[in-house]
Amino acid sequence: xxxxxxxxxxxxxxxxxxxxxxxxxxxxxxxxxxxxxxxxxxxxxxxxxxxxxxxxxxxxxxxxxxxxxxxxxxxxxxxxxxxxxxxxxxxxxxxxxxxxxxxxxxxxxxxxxxxxxxxxxxxxxxxxxxxxxxxxxxxxxxxxxxxxxxxxxxxxxxxxxxxxxxxxxxxxxxxxxxxxxxxxxxxxxxxxxxxxxxxxxxxxxxxxxxxxxxxxxxxxxxxxxxxxxxxxxxxxxxxxxxxxxxxxxxxxxxxxxxxxxxxxxxxxxxxxxxxxxxxxxxxxxxxxxxxxxxxxxxxxxxxxxxxxxxxxxxxxxxxxxxxxxxxxxxxxxxxxxxxxxxxxxxxxxxxxxxxxxxxxxxxxxxxxxxxxxxxxxxxxxxxxxxxxxxxxxx
Numbered sequence: 001x002x003x004x005x006x007x008x009x010x011x012x013x014x015x016x017x018x019x020x021x022x023x024x025x026x027x028x029x030x031x032x033x034x035x036x037x038x039x040x041x042x043x044x045x046x047x048x049x050x051x052x053x054x055x056x057x058x059x060x061x062x063x064x065x066x067x068x069x070x071x072x073x074x075x076x077x078x079x080x081x082x083x084x085x086x087x088x089x090x091x092x093x094x095x096x097x098x099x100x101x102x103x104x105x106x107x108x109x110x111x112x113x114x115x116x117x118x119x120x121x122x123x124x125x126x127x128x129x130x131x132x133x134x135x136x137x138x139x140x141x142x143x144x145x146x147x148x149x150x151x152x153x154x155x156x157x158x159x160x161x162x163x164x165x166x167x168x169x170x171x172x173x174x175x176x177x178x179x180x181x182x183x184x185x186x187x188x189x190x191x192x193x194x195x196x197x198x199x200x201x202x203x204x205x206x207x208x209x210x211x212x213x214x215x216x217x218x219x220x221x222x223x224x225x226x227x228x229x230x231x232x233x234x235x236x237x238x239x240x241x242x243x244x245x246x247x248x249x250x251x252x253x254x255x256x257x258x259x260x261x262x263x264x265x266x267x268x269x270x271x272x273x274x275x276x277x278x279x280x281x282x283x284x285x286x287x288x289x290x291x292x293x294x295x296x297x298x299x300x301x302x303x304x305x306x307x308x309x310x311x312x313x314x315x316x317x318x319x320x321x322x323x324x325x326x327x328x329x330x331x332x333x334x335x336x337x338x339x340x341x342x343x344x345x346x347x348x349x350x351x352x353x354x355x356x357x358x359x360x361x362x363x364x365x366x367x368x369x370x371x372x373x374x375x376x377x378x379x380x381x382x383x384x385x386x387x388x389x390x391x392x393x394x
Contacts, residue, residue: 049163084336096326107166108165121143181320198308204260207272241268345380
């Protein structure tokens with residue numbers, strides 16, 4: 001890339017590196033069959049994603065309003081988990097999340113660009129967004145006058161291309177994960193007998209004994225532990241708070257701990273862990289009861305893609321852990337970006353989409369902007385209610 005071809009602009013802590021060659025590359029890509037697919041699917045996919053987004057928001061809000069248990073669970077979710085920023089969101093890993101976000105934003109913006117070119121709108125500039133020297137996104141800059149001169153359908157095609165491309169990439173990655181990777185995954189031999197540990201409470205007996213997520217509890221004081229039910233039975237009926245026991249872990253490792261009383265029932269002994277069944281968890285991903293299983297971040301559950309518990313699973317595919325993590329997070333970030341961007345709110349593709357529709361219906365940009373503002377306020381109110389109600393009334 002020559003210095004003449006490159007333009008650098010700065011906005012606060014971000015650098016925008018723009019290239020004419022990038023714009024020309026997008027122009028060449030606009031002649032592909034994939035661009036025709038984006039145009040054919042764009043508007044109906046966009047509308048479907050918008051409906052699905054409302055379904056998720058309204059369904060979650062109704063669950064909050066009707067169940068104190070749901071409100072309690074929601075109130076424990078950190079506020080930063082509502083932001084799709086790797087490193088800030090506690091459930092999104094920094095490396096995989098950042099790679100997935102860069103891929104998602106680049107694909108999103110490139111899709112806008114190729115459909116713009118295909119619709120006769122020149123892309124005057126395209127480039128990447130840098131945070132320091134780290135690429136965090138991309139952008140395209142269509143010619144505004146040419147865009148404004150296009151028909152409503154052409155404008156909607158351009159607006160809907162980004163989320164449609166994100167959804168296509170997301171579904172491809174999910175299909176590779178579910179149909180190629182997961183069928184090869186099984187529970188490791190040493191984890192097939194015993195109870196797996198998903199979470200260890202800080203300062204608990206298990207924590208003080210050195211037990212960590214991913215450990216397998218094989219036996220306690222000679223009692224073999226075949227499942228979680230038997231572990232609960234031993235804690236409730238056999239062992240007592242304050243009793244010192246020997247815990248046999250995977251690989252023959254042994255640790256000692258002193259049971260503490262349960263805060264709910266002081267007569268029950270607990271070690272301060274959340275156990276899980278690796279086989280049942282794997283089955284939940286290979287044969288899900290609902291596709292919504294895949295919408296939860298993999299790090300929220302002891303899944304085969306959770307770095308804390310991934311050592312419990314095995315696969316003959318080389319580097320399967322890295323491949324499956326990358327595929328999962330590309331799926332997860334892309335589908336969330338697509339659904340969120342389809343919401344009819346200002347600054348989002350959905351806001352621009354409905355604004356163009358209102359402009360066509362009302363024949364007035366001022367009325368269209370007011371209507372878009374009302375819809376944006378409604379959506380924002382629903383989202384804020386979803387966040388605040390569990391914290392105010394949980």
